Amino acid sequence: MSATRPDSNSAGLSEAEKDHSTEVDIQETKSSRGLAFWLVVLSGCLIDFATALDATIITTALPKITTNLGGQQQYVWLANTYVFAATAVMPFVGQTSNIFGRRIPMLLSVVLFTIGNAIAGASINPAMLIGARVVTGLGGGGIFVLNDLIISDLVPVRERGQFLGFRIAIATIATIIGPVLGGVLAQASWRWVFFINLPFSVITLAIMIPFLRLKHKREPTWARALARVDFLGNIIFVGSISGVLFGLINGGTTFPWSSWHTIVPLVIGFVGWAVFHIHQASPICKEPSMPPLIFANRTAVTCLALTFIACGLLEWVVYFLPIYFQSLKNTTPLTSGVDVLPFSIIYVPLAVVTGGLLTKFGKYKLIHWVGFAATSIALGLLSILDIHSPTVEWVFFQIILSIGAGCTLISILPVIQASLPESYAATATGTFNFVRNFGFVWGITLPSIIFNAKVEQNLHLVQSAAVRQLLGGGAAYGYAGTGAIGKLPSGIQAQVHRVYYSALSTLWQAAAGIAAGAFLLVFIEKRLELRMGLETDFGMEDSQGKDFPVKESEVIA
Structure with missing residues (x-):
């Protein structure tokens, strides 16, 4: 259990005086930010864009890549090795950044990400590409953790949502254009699917090497430092x-x-x-990499559960909303990507607005309630979409869904950090990012189980044995994107549509129930003060090696 204790200079003040004091803190904190601070933020945004692009650009290019390299049998590993490596390394990165500081692990992560993409683009066989994706994933996992952590070192808890909102907005733009760009590049040369990330990585290194100067408490010897790992x-x-x-x-x-x-x-x-x-x-x-205190803290563990659910549901939507358009509306994969743009386009500004509201008012429970309520309602509405649903329906439902995602995904990490001492920032951020990525994995796995089970249950509705064979054994997901459904005889096509509608409807109802459960979990969160003070051993140094001025805040675990 944890609670925040107000700064001594604010004790006994009225609400109006506290609000004025907070505004003064904000202005003083902002005034301490020089060119180096904004260049570090810019470099973080650049590498965020590259990692988000890397995660999505491969999705549409992978069939072309596997065909060229002869890696059809290794398709699953080519698709998932990056996530595999990135997820496993996150807690380790969080802990070692406490020992060796943020600068060296961050630069090393960007270098690994760069080398991995260079080797991937030059791969001559599937084994080489899988190895390259492992290296890229190790770098990407470190980048995910350290980018959040560096923002946490430089920005008070109250403002972190705003900065995270801008970063997520930029990453979302990369996520939107990634699949389209991957398809285009695959037609020209699939190697550029990986090479395209190199300029962003090189520019990031060019900025970070001279400007990412963060202090930390150094051990007297490397042996002492390694003993802490x-x-x-x-x-x-x-x-x-x-x-x-x-x-x-x-x-x-x-x-x-x-x-x-x-x-x-x-x-x-x-x-x-x-x-x-x-x-x-x-x-x-x-020196634990996942300290037990994190899981003994009511608010922290609740927020980790909310993170897992929010990220799982996001992946749920990303993977299966296009299937609605491909299977019931008979669109191509590219057109279905355009059809889901209402969600992505609205989500980006909403994430930025949510960060601003978090900074302005310092309140988060209402944001979480609104977010998960909107998510649950939208997912429930998606379950009624069928072949006859008009455009206005699925656009409106996606807008409601984007409200949910915009409210939840960037507002949870600051609350986890506010519930714990600042000294836990690194391990808490590493744990948060691990849970986030783990949620993404389950966000593919769980709906796939539901979808495939429901398809198998209703295959008897399809009279054609040949079509039943094409849909069975987990093949229905891929079959939707082939365009073959629209070419079936009208009677068989109606039967196939019924199978897909039943599976998708069940899938969205299950997701709505999970989101409703998350809404109830918000009641467990404590109402904590999102601090404007900043107490950290990893603050930024100015050009003379002095620390930027920060205000202190005390935290009781």
């Missing part, structure tokens, strides 16, 4: 999460869910994960 815990964690992700990624694709190839890695992975948390709480672990 929780190597045993991180080995257990990486091994366990690798098992879990291996099972989740291969389940229902490479192997059936009932296969021992899927079950054994999942069981070993989850047991190992439990052992990891026991280790973190034991005397053996001197």
Whole structure:
């Protein structure tokens, strides 16, 4: 349990005086920001754009890549290795950045991301490309954690939502254009799907090397620093999460869910994960990468659950909303990408507005309630979409959905950080990013299970044995994008539409129920003060090596 204690200079003040004091704090904090600060923010936005582009540009280009490299059998790993590596490394990055500072891990992460993309673009076989995506993922995972963490070091909790909102807006733009750009580049040369990220990485390094100067408490020797790293815990964690992700990624694709190839890695992975948390709480672990205090804090653990749900539902929508257009509206994958633009276009400015509201008022529970309520309502409405639904319906439903995503995705991390001492910023941010990525993985896995199970249940409605074979065994998702549904005889086509409608309707109803559960979880959050003071050992240095002035705030865990 944690609570914030007001600064001594604000004790006994009226609400109006406190508001005035907060405004003064904001102005003083802003006035301390020079050119170096804004260049660091700019470089973070550039590499955010590149990592978001990297994550989505490959989706439409992957069939072309696998065909050229002869990697059809390794398709699953070519698609998921990046996420695999990025997710597993996040807690380790958070912990080591406390020991070695933020600068070296961040520069190393950008370098790994750059090298990985360079090797991927030059790959001559599937094994080389998979290895390159591992390197890229290690860099990307570090970038995800450290970009959030650097903002947290430089910006008070109250303002973090605003900066995170701008960053997410930029990343979302990359996410929107990524699939379209990937399709275009794949037709010219698939290698540019990876090479296109190199200019962003090089410019980021050119800015960060001279300007990313962040102080930290250095150990007297490298041996002392390395002794603080929780190597045993991180080995257990990486091994366990690798098992879990291996099972989740291969389940229902490479192997059936009932296969021992899927079950054994999942069981070993989850047991190992439990052992990891026991280790973190034991005397053996001197400096945990996921401190038990995070999970003993009511607000922090609730927000981690909300993060998992929000990110899982976002991926749920990203993967299955286009299937509605491809299967029931008979659109092409490219056209379906255009049809989901109402969600993305509205979401971007809403994320920025949410960050501004968080900074202005410092209130977050209402934002979370509005966000998950809108998400639940929108997902419920999506379940009624069928072949006859007019454009105004699915556009309006997406706008409601974007309100939900815009309110939730950028407003949770500042609350987690506000509920914990500033000294936990790195490990809390690493944990947050891990949970976020883990939510993305489940956001693909869980709806796929529901969708495929419902399709199998209703396959008897399709009279054609040949079409049933094309839809069965988890193939319905890919079949929707082939354009073959629109070419079927009208009677068979109506039967196929019925199968897809039933599966999608069930899928959206399940998602609506999960979002409603998240709405109820918001009641568990405490009402905490989002501090305008900033207490950190990792603040920015000016050109003379002095720290920018910051205000202190005390936190009681």
